[in-house]
Amino acid sequence: MNKFKPWKKLPIWLAVSAVIIIAGVILMAVLGFNTAAERPKNTQFEVKYNVVVDIDEKKQDKLEGFCEDVFKSNGLSVSDMRKATSVAISNESAQPYTASFVFYFTSEVSAETQAKVEADLQTKIKADADLSGEYTVYTVWHSESVISTANYVWRGAVAVGIVVALVYVAIRFGVGSALTGLTLAVHDALFTLALLAITRIPVYAAAPVWFAATAALLSLVLWLFHCMKLRSVKKESQVPVDAETAVETAYAGVWKKIAVCAGIVAAVILLTGALATPGVRAAVLPLLVAVVGPVYSSLLFGPALHVHVKGAFDKLSRRGRPKYVGKEKQADK
DSSP: OOOOOOOOOOOHHHHHHHHHHHHHHHHHHHHOOOOGGGGGGOOOEEEEOOHHHHTTTTHHHHHHHHHHHHHHHOOOOOOEEEEEEEEEEEEETTOEEEEEEEEESSSSOHHHHHHHHHHHHHHHTTTTTTTTTTTSEEEEEEEOOOOOOOHHHHHHHHHHHHHHHHHHHHHHOOHHHHHHHHHHHHHHHHHHHHHHHHOOOOOOTTHHHHHHHHHHHHHHHHHHHHHHHHHHHHHHHHSSOHHHHHHHHHHHHHHHHHHHHHHHHHHHHHHHHHHSSSSHHHGGGGGGHHHHHHHIIIIIIIHHHHHHHHHHHHHHHHHTTTTTHHHHHHOOO
16 A cells, blocks of 8 residues: 555644644734735726728738837837737727727826827827728727626635535535535635735735635545545445545545646646736736645545544444444455
């Protein structure tokens, strides 16, 4: 069997979790979270244009060049640029726009600079024969709002998912497994909040709750690997096995799957953050912290805890049964 036996080291994992969570709680109380991601807000300059420009790449390149010249002359540095198509946005004159350039700035842009950029860009456009046309180009400034109403809906969906997952575990794998899963979910939520407070990773003000909920849901997903394997071990065993043996056997069969699953989740977060706009990146990349707790609990803390939980529930399930039944079955063999 595996020489490394985390299920025998519950006091160590309890101490590790206690130190991190207590330190995190103290820092949360004293310093709060690092919400530097909201200071300053990311500012966007959106340049919308209609099909007259959209179908002509030369005009697109010229318009983009005009924008870059205007930004440079006004001392602005573009951090990122995206092109959107078929946005179906209209200005006040009901003229449809089918595409747009969106330029991102990591610092706030003053109202005076915004007005100057718009005026300079319109001057360049009107002076150009290819782009000067009524309602050909429309510009707008706005600050990016990453934590929106959709995120509150998402956090609500995560909460519902956690409850559903716990009910499923209780019905299919037993109350003991559900109790361990609930403990791990709460632990990982607190663990994630503590790590955010300790590491001082910049986050949006509303993000920590979202990260904690995500960690709790991922914790239950990873714990399901153990539950399914424990159920399989019970079915395959010819004789009853004690809690430690069952957990040890299950652990040997699932730890690689858990590592692969967590790796895939982390890779998706990294890829999404790499491809996202700066504002979205600041909201997505810290989600990696929400993976650390579930991995720790599913590979170390959870198995050690479940040995004791399963042992207690196994004793309860044997109450009222004749104590000689298991011994006689073993003797017959």
